Amino acid sequence: TIPASPSPPLALSVAMHLMPWDADDVYVIIPSAVYAGNRFQSFKIPYSPRIPAHLAKPECPIVINDVPRLSRGDQSSHNVPSRLQILARDSSCPAVGIFSRRMKVAWLIWIKDHQVSGLGEFGIEVTEEPNGTGKVRFSIPGIRESMMYWQTAIDKSSNDKGISLSHESLVTIRVSAVRFAADKISDVWERLWAIRGTMCDDVQPNRQTQMSLSAAAEIIEKKFNLENWNEELGLYSSAVVSTDHKFYFQSGWTGSMMVTLPLALNCVEPRTRQRAIQNVRTFLTQAVIPSSKLFHGRLAA
Incomplete structure (x- = not known):
């Protein structure tokens, strides 16, 4: 009761x-x-x-x-x-x-x-x-x-x-x-x-x-929107946002730039494409090293 x-x-x-x-x-x-x-x-x-x-x-x-x-x-x-x-x-x-x-x-x-x-x-x-x-x-x-x-x-x-x-x-x-x-x-x-x-x-x-590739992709999309999108930073975080792990972004390896293209092209929710574009915008505007024009490898607290 x-x-x-x-x-x-x-x-x-x-x-x-x-x-x-x-x-x-x-x-x-x-x-x-x-x-x-x-x-x-x-x-x-x-x-x-x-x-x-x-x-x-x-x-x-x-x-x-x-x-x-x-x-x-x-x-x-x-x-x-x-x-x-x-x-x-x-x-x-x-x-x-x-x-x-x-x-x-x-x-x-x-x-x-x-x-x-x-x-x-x-x-x-x-x-x-x-x-x-x-x-x-x-x-x-x-x-x-x-x-x-x-x-x-x-x-x-x-x-x-x-x-x-x-x-x-x-x-x-x-x-x-x-x-x-x-x-x-x-x-x-x-x-x-x-x-x-x-x-x-x-x-x-x-x-x-049991599961088509499109159904699997939809599950992955939901996962990234639910657990990895960081609204404050405007990017898909490399770590689950709800944890206290302050590893926000990594350009390669298992990083956030890796997911941008598949999420933008194969998304079910309209907001996913918008977020994927914002993910790129954040990376291009905040990760560039002015002196060398190269990119930072990762963003962490």
Whole structure:
């Protein structure tokens, strides 16, 4: 029940509890984001991350950067839950796979809606409780509590915000789950691959027809208008505007001039072409070095 209208900021979620859960037995995957729970030796390495020099040898263990992960055996606490939180965008498929080596059983749990809705983007969370229970939770909007991952490290304060709802609000979160026999982790991947084309109801099973290039371009256009347009500076920022990362503009590499032509020629929204032109105007008038007539490589605070 919503106690007030509008409500204070909140997030809604659906959770599935799994037990018995043993961290030494359970293998957790989230496609493109989490493998084996990301329970590997971790290092905080600034961009661009490279393997530490003392580990650069043939018998190097598996090492990862400071990414969302479940606790390793030598890092876990009997009194503190082990937890990872990501957004749906961090995965190539908004699904969680769980494989129990001892029980020879696996679960696949996934969101049956698009990763982003009018209420925001879905969040994915896996938690290991000290009492031997595992929990998989999907939330809308996704809220990464306290800290969030940002460019090689979990060292940024989370800027995720809840939503306000009225008494008349109706929110539906559609989640599906399957439980099946599995002898090895590859069985989970094969099952995921077999059903991934039908996970969302309005997506056709045939991968060739899931998305046209024009539809993909429209998604990219919306992303740049929503997250990268800096109205004050009059340019498409190289960094997401809502973060505290003050890297505004870069002429090349992954920079803002790279997106100008495709956004201007293939845009759906009229404002996108206007912004692309303004992007060029800002670059030509503000990035030129008067003495050499060359361009600054980047603009940062």
